[in-house]
Amino acid sequence: MNQIQISELSSFINTNLTDNFSKRKKENILKKYLSLYLNISNSDIILNKSIPWSNINKSKLKDHLVKINEGIPIQYVIKKEFFYNYIFKVSDRVLIPRPETEELVSKIINLEKANKKLKILEIGSGSGCISITLKKELINPFITAIDISKSAIKIAENNANILNADINFLCKDFFHYSTKEKFDIIISNPPYIPLKDKKFVDKLVYKNEPYKALFVGSDPLIFYKKILNFSINYLNKNGRVYFEINNIYKDKLKKYLDLFHSDVKYEFLKDMQRKYRFLFLNF
Numbered sequence: 001m002n003q004i005q006i007s008e009l010s011s012f013i014n015t016n017l018t019d020n021f022s023k024r025k026k027e028n029i030l031k032k033y034l035s036l037y038l039n040i041s042n043s044d045i046i047l048n049k050s051i052p053w054s055n056i057n058k059s060k061l062k063d064h065l066v067k068i069n070e071g072i073p074i075q076y077v078i079k080k081e082f083f084y085n086y087i088f089k090v091s092d093r094v095l096i097p098r099p100e101t102e103e104l105v106s107k108i109i110n111l112e113k114a115n116k117k118l119k120i121l122e123i124g125s126g127s128g129c130i131s132i133t134l135k136k137e138l139i140n141p142f143i144t145a146i147d148i149s150k151s152a153i154k155i156a157e158n159n160a161n162i163l164n165a166d167i168n169f170l171c172k173d174f175f176h177y178s179t180k181e182k183f184d185i186i187i188s189n190p191p192y193i194p195l196k197d198k199k200f201v202d203k204l205v206y207k208n209e210p211y212k213a214l215f216v217g218s219d220p221l222i223f224y225k226k227i228l229n230f231s232i233n234y235l236n237k238n239g240r241v242y243f244e245i246n247n248i249y250k251d252k253l254k255k256y257l258d259l260f261h262s263d264v265k266y267e268f269l270k271d272m273q274r275k276y277r278f279l280f281l282n283f
């Protein structure tokens, strides 16, 4: 028997996933595994195609299932995630790119697609998913992307190499960052969870994803405030700032903006879950 039907493979994977996962979670893991690791599309699944056994490394599959059952996110187990139309390599040193961030990038592309040679700065670039996608999708932008984590910068540079995107990645602490350049656009999906709230964070996220990508000291808005003040000096005329936010901080951010940046036009936008997830500003 040199071939296996996708339904057989799926039921093997399913029965070897622990019942600690809900039915829905198991389905998601299965779908992600088939598509991301084995390159099996949804239509292949629907048609229940057969695939050669030789495509499946059984000892790797077993090893993956052990790790997934231990609660390690599947993206860290197979070291990849889809983002926009691309595949990004990830490790536990970078945040797993999220669908909301894909939405952020897609909104930015829609707004900026006609503009050429934009100068863009990303603060906290992680895997590089935002900057690299913008480099691929916009018309010849010049992008600088900074992150405090050396390992994150290495991973982002590797992703940029694989996807053939020329980006100036720098390992810098934003709180001590200055430059002679000015930018048309500043983008950030910064950390915002205050340390005191770590008990509310999903256990698996807390255990597996990098601390610096998630947590700030005591003020959840610290990055937003510093980036807004930075933008006053480092944006070109008519510059834009694009943030990802958590909807629980929308009102606090609004208050801060009305108090300290009352001359700047801004808009909060919702994500597909109908939660306020983005803050866009026009300086």
Ligand SMILES: C[S@@+](CC[C@H](N)C(=O)[O-])C[C@H]1O[C@@H](n2cnc3c(N)ncnc32)[C@H](O)[C@@H]1O
Residues within 6 Å of the ligand: 094, 095, 096, 097, 098, 101, 123, 124, 125, 126, 127, 128, 129, 130, 146, 147, 148, 149, 152, 172, 173, 174, 175, 189, 190, 191, 212, 213, 214
């Ligand atoms: C929420 S993650 C976002 C990663 C990526 N942009 C994304 O959307 O998937 C925040 C990133 O900010 C970085 N970071 C945290 N503190 C920083 C600082 N002081 N200066 C620069 N980057 C920082 C973290 O290392 C992490 O990669």
